[in-house]
Amino acid sequence: MKTNQYKDAWQELKEELREMFIYGYHLEEFTPSKYMNEAYGIVFKIMCEMDNTNEFSNLLSDLAQVEQDKDILQKVKEVLRK
Template identity: 40%
Template sequence: MKDKEYKYAWQELKETFIRVYVMQNKVKEPTVDIKVKHQTYRNILMKMDEIDGTNDFSNLLNDMGDE
């Protein structure tokens, strides 16, 4: 894969994780399983922000009031 393809794949994965995180956040009565997965996605996305030097997810958390 070329560098550009890696960047695209990374961004696509991050956007997918963010969509899942937001969807899980909307569950009114989450099960323990959903809560664990939600926290896992949060941890992964925080790390992805750190690695790629963006604040995409951190900004979303701020907008959601879910810091």
């Protein structure tokens, strides 16, 4: 394989791991699927560290913001129902 092919394969693997981590982020705790999802996250985090990027921490921040937005939306819906 040539250098560019390695780089492309690396990026492709990182993107796959990122997508799998996002997909399983909200799985129920203490299930085999959640443990597998956490493994994807660990590998993705290590790859980001090796690349000296903040992709993993940025992703966690984005996912936390989504959770916060969902909570706010739920509270607004509850108020509107009253």
